[in-house]
Amino acid sequence: MIEVTGLSKRYGNHLAVSDVSFKIEDGEVVGFLGPNGAGKSTIMNILTGYLSATAGKASIDGYDIMDEPAEAKRRIGYLPEIPPLYTDMSVKEYLNFVYDLKKVKLPKKPHISEICRLVKIDNVENRLIKTLSKGYRQRVGIAQALVGNPDVLILDEPTVGLDPKQIIEIRNLIAKLSRNHTIIVSSHILSEIQAVCGRIIVINKGNMVADGTPEELSARISADNSLEVSVLGPEKDVEKLLSGITGVESVQSLGKGTDGSVSFRVMPENGADVRRDMFERLSDRKWPIMELRSSALTLEQIFLRLTDETSGSEQLLSGKKEKEENK
Numbered sequence: 172m173i174e175v176t177g178l179s180k181r182y183g184n185h186l187a188v189s190d191v192s193f194k195i196e197d198g199e200v201v202g203f204l205g206p207n208g209a210g211k212s213t214i215m216n217i218l219t220g221y222l223s224a225t226a227g228k229a230s231i232d233g234y235d236i237m238d239e240p241a242e243a244k245r246r247i248g249y250l251p252e253i254p255p256l257y258t259d260m261s262v263k264e265y266l267n268f269v270y271d272l273k274k275v276k277l278p279k280k281p282h283i284s285e286i287c288r289l290v291k292i293d294n295v296e297n298r299l300i301k302t303l304s305k306g307y308r309q310r311v312g313i314a315q316a317l318v319g320n321p322d323v324l325i326l327d328e329p330t331v332g333l334d335p336k337q338i339i340e341i342r343n344l345i346a347k348l349s350r351n352h353t354i355i356v357s358s359h360i361l362s363e364i365q366a367v368c369g370r371i372i373v374i375n376k377g378n379m380v381a382d383g384t385p386e387e388l389s390a391r392i393s394a395d396n397s398l399e400v401s402v403l404g405p406e407k408d409v410e411k412l413l414s415g416i417t418g419v420e421s422v423q424s425l426g427k428g429t430d431g432s433v434s435f436r437v438m439p440e441n442g443a444d445v446r447r448d449m450f451e452r453l454s455d456r457k458w459p460i461m462e463l464r465s466s467a468l469t470l471e472q473i474f475l476r477l478t479d480e481t482s483g484s485e486q487l488l489s490g491k492k493e494k495e496e497n498k
């Protein structure tokens with residue numbers, strides 16, 4: 172288990188990570204999602220013992236990364252943002268070098284061969300790393316992280332700079348590795364995280380602004396149940412009718428569509444389902460509903476809201492706080 176409590180990191184006057192806490196259970200695949208500069212690499216560097224925290228603690232399987240770095244590090248394979256490849260070495264030489272560096276006890280030859288097979292670099296074992304494509308280099312970077320067979324893999328933007336085909340290959344590899352490893356993978360691109368992670372931690376400006384399954388994030392931010400309805404009828408009258416329905420908190424006109432219908436955002440009171448009444452009342456007046464949908468957001472929209480400084484994170488955080496207070 173990975174446990175992070177009250178982690179902060181200050182670079183001079185700049186607070187890059189601010190009071191971040193989370194727990195990751197064995198076998199989880201967690202995505203760190205956030206725009207560039209959010210603090211993802213800083214958190215990963217602290218977790219892997221490459222950087223010290225200004226405040227707070229991080230431990231792997233109970234071993235504190237500052238107090239017992241050797242025990243903690245032995246359990247982690249790390250692919251930094253810029254993989255530490257020695258490009259004048261062949262793939263095999265490099266992995267042997269990493270093996271020695273990590274003081275691994277497993278039988279050397281079979282262990283390295285197995286890794287090469289797993290990440291599909293066995294066909295380039297004897298090539299100099301500098302002659303490899305970016306996709307292959309990234310796989311060598313992942314192979315390097317796998318040396319010593321650590322339970323936890325921490326991968327910092329593993330698909331950055333790759334072409335779409337290579338991205339899919341790395342994604343598939345991560346999915347494969349997730350069967351036997353706890354994984355933290357960072358990205359500033361939602362679709363990459365969404366594809367492989369069962370849980371997403373959204374980080375913005377050093378703060379954790381959300382933590383949950385993709386579905387939970389989606390549900391939380393669209394929990395207002397607001398509806399968008401397009402009605403063929405006189406704008407003011409329809410608005411008045413909708414506002415008068417029991418359970419409707421507010422109605423906002425969104426303007427006329429190409430088919431002449433007017434769209435409205437209907438905000439129901441807590442949990443109220445007003446669709447049936449809407450249908451019956453509009454039907455009484457012969458104002459047909461041309462379209463009706465709940466304004467559930469796509470994950471892309473959620474991410475934008477979460478990381479939008481004007482409304483997003485505060486809105487979500489306050490939602491979260493309310494939830495906690497209600498408990």
Ligand code: ADP
Nearest residue numbers: 182185187205206207208209210211212213214
């Ligand atoms: P991310 O990986 O999410 O893009 P980083 O963790 O790299 O974010 O950076 C978080 C913030 O800390 C950024 O504002 C960045 O400029 C700053 N930062 C990162 N490393 C250093 C450093 N060594 N010295 C000063 N500021 C840094």
Ligand code: MG
Nearest residue numbers: 211212213252
């Ligand atoms: Mg980074």
